[in-house]
Every structure is written in C-alpha cells, then in structure tokens.
Amino acid sequence: MGAHDRRDRRRLRSADPTAGRRTAAVSEPAAADHVAVPLENAADDAAWSAAARAALAQSDAKLNKRFDQGDDVGRLLALRARAVDHVLKAAWARCIPAGAPLALFAVGGYGRGELFPHSDIDLLVLAESDAQEACHAPLARLFAMLWDAGLRASHAVRSKAQCTEAAADITALTAMSEARPLAADEAAQAALADAIAETRIWPAREYFLAKSEEQRSRHARFGDTSDNLEPNLKDGPGGLRDLHTLGWMALRSFGLRELQPLIGLGHLGVDEAAALERERRMLAKLRYGLHLVAGRAEERLRFDHQKSLAARLGFADDAQNLGVEQMMQGFYRSAAVVRRINDRLLQRFEEQFDGVADPEPLDERFELRRGYLAARDPSWPRGDIAEVFALYAVWAAHPQARGLHSHTARALAEALPSLPAYEAATPILRETFMSLLRGPQPVKTLERMARLGVLGRWLPAFALVSGRMQFDLFHVYTVDQHTLAVLRNLASFASGQPDERFAMAHEVWPRLRKPELLLLAGLFHDIAKGRGGDHSELGAIDAREFCAAHALSEADTELVAWLVEKHLLMSVTAQKQDISDPEVIHRFASAVADRVRLDYLYLLTCADIAGTSPKLWNAWKDRLLADLYTATRLALRRGLEHPVGAAERIAENRGAAAALLAAQGIAAAESDALFARMPAESFLRERPEQLAWQAASLQGAETGATVVRVRELAGHAGAFEVFVHSPDRDGLFASIVITLDRLLGLAIQQARALNGPDGTIFDSFEVVNADPRYAPGAAQIERSLAAALSGPLENIRPSRRTQPRHLRHFRIAPQIAFDVSSDGRRSVLSVVCTDRPGLLADLAHVLRTQRLRIHDARIATFGERAEDVFLISGADDRALDDPQQQVLREALQARIDGENEG
Structure with missing residues (x-):
C-alpha cells in the first residue's frame, strides 16, 4: 500500500484485523462473548418493557466498559446487535401468535450486524395484505413494547409486492438487501430475496451507476473533502458510508456478503483488502466512542466532543501536538486511504460492467485505457522513481486523462515504500522533479503526487504534516490541504484570467522571473508545523536544504528560504499596523529590500490568506494588501535612503x-x-x-x-x-x-x-x-x-x-x-x-x-x-x-x- 497506508503511526487499537466486512460474531459468537439479556416472565407488557430496558442498559454498560478497555470494536458491535436480537425475538414471541404468516428481518446497518450505541434499529415485517390486517393489533403492541423498552425501532410492514414497489427507491432497496432474519423461515427469506432480485428491479449495472452518483453527490455536500474541522464519520468523504457503498456494490453485482472474495475475482488486492479492514475498524472505533461521549446518535465529530473523545481513546498531549490533534490526524489519514482505494474499486467495477476498451497508446511507456492513464508494462514501475516522474510528466501533458488507471494506481501504491526521498536520490532525479515544476500544470502535478503519496515519499517533511490539523478556527484545513489550497491559488494567478477576489495578483504574476520558486515557497511555508519552535524559521531551513540539493542557484535558494521565513510579514504589517504611516511603509520596505521579493511575497500572502479559510479572505484584506504593495513599490522606487517625510x-x-476635485468641476x-x-x-x-x-x-x-x-x-x-x-x-x-x-x-x-x-x-x-x-x-x-x-x-x-x-x-x-x-x-x-x-x-x-x-x-x-x-x-x-x-x-x-x- 501507499506510504500513509503502511506508515507506523499512532492509531486506534483494534484486535482482529482478519474479520470480513460482515461481523461473523452476529451469527456464531464465541460462548465467552455472549452478553446475557435476561427477561423474566412479566405479568404485563409494561413490566416486561421495564425489565428489557434495564437488561439492555446493563448490557450496554458492560460493552462500554469493554470498549474503554480496548476490546475489539467489531466484536462489540456484534454483541450489541446480539443483545438487541434477544430482546426483539422475545418481544416477537410474546406478541405475535405462533404460526402467524409474518416474518421479521433486521435491515440496514442493524441487518449488517453493526449496531453502534445509539444507531437506528431498522426492522422489516414481511407479510401479505391479509396477514397485515389480521395482525395489526399484535404488531402495534410489539412496536409499543419495543419503544417502551428504549428501542426506537424504525419499522416497515410490507408484502412481497410492496417490497418490490418500495425498492424503486434505491435507499430502500439497499436497506432490504442487507436483511438478516430474526424470525423468518426459509420460505420468507426466499420471498424477500425474490422481491428485490435484480431481475425485477435495479439490475447490477444500473445499481452501480446510481450508487456511484449518490456517492458523488454526498461527497459534494461536504465540499468533496474529508479534511473538514468537524468531519462526518459516517457520511463524509472517506467515511464509513464509502466502505458500505463498496459492500453494497459487491453484494448487488456479485452476491458477495464480504469484500474479501473480491480478491479471488481480481478486483481487490490482498493489501487493499487489509487496508480497508484496518481503516474500517479505525473509523468504527471513532464512531463508537463518539456515540458514547455525545450520548446520542451523533455522526459529526464536532468541537464539542473532539477533546473528550480523544481523552477517552487515550490520546494525550505531548510537547508538539495536542491529543485531539493526534486523533484527528489519524482520522484524516484513514479517510484518505479509504478514498484512494474506493476510487480504484469503483473504476474496476465500471470495467466489469462496460468491458475493457482497446488501449490508446500515448508513448512507448504509457497509454489510455477507457480514458484512464495506465502504464503499458505490467511490472511498472519496478521501484524506479524515474518511471513515476515520467508518469506524472505524461499525465500533465495529457489533461484529457480521466485519472490514473486503477491497476497503475495500485502498482504505484505498492511501490511507494521503495521510492527514495530526495536526499537519497541522484542529481538527475532531482532535476527531473524540478522539470515537473517548470512544466505544464505544475500545481496539478503536485496535487496528484500528494494525493497518491508520492510527494510524501520524495519530501518526508510533507508526509509529517499530512492530515495534521490545528485545533483552532483560523485554520479550517489540515496543513497539507491548506498547502495545496495555497498552490491552487497561485495557479489561478498564473491562469491569466482575472479573479474579482484579487485586485492585483494577475497583474503581478507576469513579473515573476521564475514562477517555480514561488511554488516551492508555497510548498514549504507551513511544512514545519507541529515540530515545536517557529515553523517559519524551521521551514526556511528545510527549504534551503531542498533547494540546494536540487541545484538551485544561491540567489534562488535564498529567495525561497526568505519567502518561507517571512511569509507572515506582509499579512501582519497590513492587518496590525497603520500602513498610511510613512514610517510603517519605510520599515516594511526596508525588510523586503527589493521589488523582486515584494512581488513574490505579495502573491504568496494573498494565496496564503485566501487558502486558510473560505471566510477569511475578503474585499478589505484584498484592498489592504494591494495598498501596502503599491506604497512599498513606490518607496522602493524612490530609494530607501530617501524616505517620504x-x-x-x-x-x-x-x-x-x-486634482481629483478639479476633474469633478x-x-x-x-x-x-x-x-x-x-x-x-x-x-x-x-x-x-x-x-x-x-x-x-x-x-x-x-x-x-x-x-x-x-x-x-x-x-x-x-x-x-x-x-x-x-x-x-x-x-x-x-x-x-x-x-x-x-x-x-x-x-x-x-x-x-x-x-x-x-x-x-x-x-x-x-x-x-x-x-x-x-x-x-x-x-x-x-x-x-x-x-x-x-x-x-x-x-x-x-x-x-x-x-x-x-x-x-x-x-x-x-x-x-x-x-x-x-x-x-x-x-x-x-x-x-x-x-x-x-x-x-x-x-x-x-x-x-x-x-x-x-x-x-x-x-x-x-x-x-x-x-x-x-x-x-x-x-x-x-x-x-x-x-x-x-x-x-x-x-x-x-x-x-x-x-x-x-
């Protein structure tokens, strides 16, 4: 797997990395894992419900204690489902007459056997219309008892035909596809399976396309990023729902209840399956703990709960990072892994349905397969980073490519551990990297390198800030995502298209002698966050070493290092000092010293502020920086030895x-x-x-x-x-x-x-x-x-x-x-x-x-x-x-x- 997939880092502890997507403990838990839910024969329903409520509370308390002791989260989810199963079956036997033509199924997440502390309990009663009418009163009694017992069950009562009709809604179909019998014979199970079979509704390809679009829309609601300050563990990009989506597609397309068998079908690598299972348990533990600290079915990791959850999971502050920052970094990295593998699997499912088209050769090493860029050699890249750089060069030269082909992406991920950092690379390889920054779409190339783990291998300091959040409201993105946002802003300045948000940036950009130097400054400006000390000074040291190693001239190296060290100077001067004061302008101009530095610093400052938060950049800051830039440029033209009195x-x-008034008459x-x-x-x-x-x-x-x-x-x-x-x-x-x-x-x-x-x-x-x-x-x-x-x-x-x-x-x-x-x-x-x-x-x-x-x-x-x-x-x-x-x-x-x- 990729660098982030394999890196030894602080993670949430989980005990059983071999279990499949479905929790086997639901059907056959070990005897020692049973959590007893005793229900005595009660004289009336109220007493029964009270006893059931107390038993479930006792069971939950035991499970929560085991959670805090570090027990395997997958087993705990299964045991909680088993405890609720026991209550439901007892209630069903108490309320529904023996032999009644009704069947009870657990559906949705409960049907999957993953029952979190405050998750919904979704039920389906399968019964034909006459049976529904005859058993209306017993069913009403059943659901009232469950409610009184503290089980807020969501239920649907449907005939076979009604199940087919309801399945027109793909969400309802998905929930029913995970049905698990609680009180249902084989005939009822077969009837439900037939009601939602793909021969009746939602053939596999149409289901795949609809679910893919559903995921894209869901990601868009979260800004298409998992790096939000308050991420959604369930529905956000890279969250548990992305894993569920893969499982639903495998179930509908191949009839597989787990992802593991996809390995034998060639759709999933052993390493990919292991990574998905590891990240699933990581995310599940976060979600389980979040339910506990919130005391309700909370899926969004709000500031209200982040510190208390981190403490409950054992994360402690250290000299460099808060415990909450360590926990959040683990989440962001897990979400990134899930997204990468999710993208690969969706592409392989697409090929399964639409077939493999004839490749379109691009050169002797690379081709397009159904629009995706792929290496022609099956053994690519053979641990050679020159081959990886060649891939990115071809990718930049062919913007029509839909993305990286899944097999090539997996090969790249497997090769990451063998790729050298720049310190260990040859001068030729370093020059090749610099040629990517001087070539077409350099920022897009850096983004792609970052997303697939290559940038973190080449520049280990970048890997350290990958997924690193700062527990404040000023920085709304992780350090790596903020850095990429800054680079994207710089790319927009280079586009030649005016942006109303920036008064002068597009006019200043053409003056830059070497734009790649500004990109390097943007890449390094926050790279030392989280190390302790002044990140600007530490980052300048990193930048100087990197530039020298890549054979930049002494002047270019010093310019990049100066920009990194002083990247906050213009922002602080503009926002905290009176820039109408000639003395302030003179001091700032003296610190900048020349117009070349001023041009680079102005663009970096605009990109940095605008890339920190969508709400931080505004018209006032734009005008303030433009005024400071103009006044300083005038002062430098006049000469620092001639300050304005x-x-x-x-x-x-x-x-x-x-003169302006005269023009008005x-x-x-x-x-x-x-x-x-x-x-x-x-x-x-x-x-x-x-x-x-x-x-x-x-x-x-x-x-x-x-x-x-x-x-x-x-x-x-x-x-x-x-x-x-x-x-x-x-x-x-x-x-x-x-x-x-x-x-x-x-x-x-x-x-x-x-x-x-x-x-x-x-x-x-x-x-x-x-x-x-x-x-x-x-x-x-x-x-x-x-x-x-x-x-x-x-x-x-x-x-x-x-x-x-x-x-x-x-x-x-x-x-x-x-x-x-x-x-x-x-x-x-x-x-x-x-x-x-x-x-x-x-x-x-x-x-x-x-x-x-x-x-x-x-x-x-x-x-x-x-x-x-x-x-x-x-x-x-x-x-x-x-x-x-x-x-x-x-x-x-x-x-x-x-x-x-x-």
Missing part, C-alpha cells in the same frame, strides 16, 4: 486630491475651503481619492451639520467605506460602531477617528457584510446610520448575544495591554480575546462609559482570536495614567468575561 506626504496628497478656491474644514492629519493618513471623496461630501453641508456618506469599494461587492462628519459629542464613535454592528449587521475591519476643526469629528470605517443573507446597500446604510445618530446617543446600546457554539471550545484568556504613542500624547490599547458577534460594539461601549476618546482602531480577527488595537486618550486629550488604565482594564475584563459566560 510627513510634510512631503501631506503636500503630495493634498495636490493629488485637489470644483475650483481650486473651493477645494481649499473644503480642505480647511478637514483635519490636517487626514492629509497624512489617507489616500488622495479618499480625501477628494470626503471633501466633496462636505460640499453644501452647513457648519455643524451631520454628514453620513457610504460608498461600495470598487470591485468588491459587500464591502463599503463609511464616512461620518459631525459635531463631536460623548459616545459618538461607540454609537456609530454599535449601529453598524447591531442594526446593519456589518463587520468593521478598520476604523479611524480624527478630530477636525471647531470641535468636529471625521470618522471613517471600512466594513463588510457579516451575513450574506442580509446585505444592505450603500443608500440603506446611509439612511439607517444618519437616522440613528439624529437621536439621543444614550439610547444606542449594544445588544446582548449568545456566543456561537463553535467558539465556546476555543476560549482565549483576555489580554489587555497599554502603551504610549510615539508622540507621547495618546495611549495605545490592545485587546486580545475570543472573538464573538458584537465584540467591537461592546468594547466601544466600555470606552464610551469611561468617557474616553478614540482616535484610531485596527480590527483584526484570526479564526476565534480577535486582536484589536485602539489609539485613545482621556477627556483632556492626553494619554491615560496608571489609575485610568487600571479602571479601564477592569471594565473591559468584566465586559468580555460577562459576555463569554452568556
């Missing part, structure tokens, strides 16, 4: 804004008059087009009037800039924030509060729609905000909200710190805590009640972590002294703690 920046911005004299009403600091901190827009907003407004203007950011639907000019009054900033948050459902990304002449304020905000289902437009925001500010501000108060479920498991101890601004006039307040809806409104409300003035705000959210920075002063427009800081710290702490408890 404040006076020069003000003059440039004022002149550029005046506003004369210079009127522009000067409008500029005189604006804060001097705004000409230092804001862009010319912002200044022109704000000045034009003041045109015609009387002194002392409140002006509210909103515009949508160009090219970014759902992102707005909000400008408020008004006479200052206590609590104004907080009132604006609360209105934007509570009334309009807008998430504030950046806020700036400047003091204008004559006691006025010039507040600006960049906001995005927090909920796409409710998306107010610019005009609606203007009207609503203006109306709110026209009344008493004290009536505008933040609403109390319940913390979302997923945030309750990621509590961050609040960190509140103070510093003094560079000019010594104001305090810099930083708040780090768990994010939640309405947090910024609550913080602003506290500042309002403390009668503090807010001059600037930087709002940054990283998953569950909020990092907000405020530039504040007291009522005297001075920095806070120690007593004032302590009072504010206590008030903020109380507000944060109080809301988190809610």
